[in-house]
Amino acid sequence: MTKLLVIEFDEFKNFTRQVIQEEFKSALSPKADPTSKSDERLLSRAQMARELDVSLVTLHQWQKDGLPYRRLHRRIYFVKSEVLDYMYTNQKSKKKG
Numbered sequence: 001m002t003k004l005l006v007i008e009f010d011e012f013k014n015f016t017r018q019v020i021q022e023e024f025k026s027a028l029s030p031k032a033d034p035t036s037k038s039d040e041r042l043l044s045r046a047q048m049a050r051e052l053d054v055s056l057v058t059l060h061q062w063q064k065d066g067l068p069y070r071r072l073h074r075r076i077y078f079v080k081s082e083v084l085d086y087m088y089t090n091q092k093s094k095k096k097g
Helices: 009-028 045-052 056-064 080-089
Strands: 070-072 075-078
Touching (some): 045 075, 045 080
Antiparallel strands (some): 070 075
């Protein structure tokens, strides 16, 4: 059963204006990323190793240490932004001599 809601035209106009302004603010905010994570393509192990300029052995060790990856069937893939976010947030402070 469908319910019908009747509102004044000015009320509808103000509501619509507010929604549009909020959408523009969120779309133009500095946090907005033109390539959202859901749109990023998946990189194979070899592609990810090339992007990071490391060997496959190193990449495998990083996976064991918590590097985010996705398993699709029996293959492993990476999302570059997830990997870079992980590496940035999990930097270990280097100990000097």
